[in-house]
Amino acid sequence: MKRPTIADIAQRAGVSKGAVSYALNGQPGVSEATRKRIVAIAQEIGFNPNSAARALSGATAKAVGLTLCRPARILSIEPFFMGLISGFEAELAARSYALTLQVVATPENEVEVYRRWWGERRVDGVFVSDLRDDDVRIPVLQTLRLPAVVIGGPGDTGSITQVWSDDAGAVAEAVRYLVALGHRRIARVGGLPDLLHTQSRTRAFTDVCMALGLETAVTVPSDYTGEEGGRATRRLLIGAERPTAIIYDNDVMAVAGLAVAQEMGIRVPADLSIVAWDDSPLCSLVHPSLTALSRDISEYGAQAARQLLAAVDGEQVTSVEAGTAHLTPRGSTAPPRTR
Amino acid sequence: MKRPTIADIAQRAGVSKGAVSYALNGQPGVSEATRKRIVAIAQEIGFNPNSAARALSGATAKAVGLTLCRPARILSIEPFFMGLISGFEAELAARSYALTLQVVATPENEVEVYRRWWGERRVDGVFVSDLRDDDVRIPVLQTLRLPAVVIGGPGDTGSITQVWSDDAGAVAEAVRYLVALGHRRIARVGGLPDLLHTQSRTRAFTDVCMALGLETAVTVPSDYTGEEGGRATRRLLIGAERPTAIIYDNDVMAVAGLAVAQEMGIRVPADLSIVAWDDSPLCSLVHPSLTALSRDISEYGAQAARQLLAAVDGEQVTSVEAGTAHLTPRGSTAPPRTR
């Protein structure tokens, strides 16, 4: 089947290619009558402008990119990214931007992909997630002048805007809640330690625990996988000073932690309270259901997409704070048993 | 920063654009010495061919598309798609094809997206998942002559090739295993009933149960969500003829079913055995860990990607069967308690 081009429309309408272009793009230069006729013909023959030709004549690629730099086995179960992606889509689809996805192995690979995309003019902008200390991607994006939005932070990203959520506030809310229930020994199983948002959560966790006069504020680093989360939990639970509550940096690790506790005969929530970060259906699926720090991840993604599209349009954009995660109490938290 | 073009290279090397094109594409028409010089310059200035210009001059878009037609809340937790996507990427990245993703609401929307992509020449081919009865997408793809690979089946897809796994064999293996353990009342919580592979699983389940002389072979339809899976489980467990084993069409529903059973005081596996379909980390995370029908979803995706790329290359491709899912026994299955 031959793809219709503007030349076909022009021929049918008896006008020039230029006129068709003006008509379809809402530019002045054609009469209202002609415009209507042209639009009708375009409709009829199912015309879609060739994106390559458009991109070639200086216009935009009408696509943005996202690289994911986590092992496949983490991605497959981590609900966060799919939530984010569907949030992106909501905004992108409305402006018929496509989302180009690439799974990569290392941050260096991510940089290569950015360079290639930019060189190929394949995308008009990119989403950047999982910000690290002195992230190698930031300077590259700046020299390429490739519009970008960093998801998560806040961190030092120079001229690149960020969409971030107040993790410090959320962690404080969780700790305060647990303390209000009577907990005095609260531990945390953190995410990948080289990610910036993990660091800011760790700092906030330590700070608020100290501020509330708790004895300890142990954070065990982990990697968001269930296995590691379970292992970290086991390590915490066999220690001498067993915590009465654990906060996990994602839901997958929290579920794994719950399983470990049950396996060890430690009852949740009687002997151990559990708080998950990021509330996916997973948290309400398990028994007992998990108290979680919920936030609207799709909306988070939508907000990032709005920012990126604005940046692509050349608008001056500033970093914004997306909604803070809020505690959703469920069955996994209770006052600690007094001994 | 200005993007380097082949004209820049041509100028530097003191040759024409055409010569550069021949050199970089390994075509005859330039001497080995000149080719080396040109390649070196391209390397040096970090040249990437503009994908739009390439696509425009008849070449391919170097991108394939995937539409996902499930509500966001399902996608976010369903590990299947992310596994599939990372499998795609493995093959696509090797040939530097990009993956374009779009989340849509209905199969009709999917058709629109295909039409648009095709008209825009944005993709060279598409993955088709979640095949339905008399799927509206198939005839459209055929008239558009848009290369495609159907994931899942087998079904009637005319000239479009499929990558499918032997669900009937897998369901038979699960049922035989449960029967060998001594189960006589086995139920199943199925996926979306209008999906073709759900239907073939249902048929196979009924057939094998009948063949083995079981009294019943109840399938409760569901929608892959945890909530529905839990509800279906509850319905099954409060019935007069309570099953001693349940097979779930995905892992999320199985986990939900486990939670429901525990909540009702029904012990797993003593009172109820559970088998999940598709083995994600989720299955080993919960307690007891779930016996599952495992298959290598990434490899499944990789195989589909290989097929699609071959189809894009114009090769004659035939439908292939990906590896059958095999039973991975874990803690959620045991002989039923004799009364």
Add this chain to the structure above:
DNA sequence: CTGTAACACTTAACCGATCAAGTCATGGCG
């Protein structure tokens, strides 16, 4: 009645590649 401005177009250059066709030097052969 003329000058000119506004409108409704057309023409053609351009984006950055690919590729068929043409050019030019060189070498081998009868």
Add this chain to the structure above:
DNA sequence: CGCCATGACTTGATCGGTTAAGTGTTACAG
């Protein structure tokens, strides 16, 4: 020596849009 084949390029058309500049018609002011 002339002829043809070959290699190593160059030239220029082409893909399908966008857009600046040009053209022809009409309307209206002076």
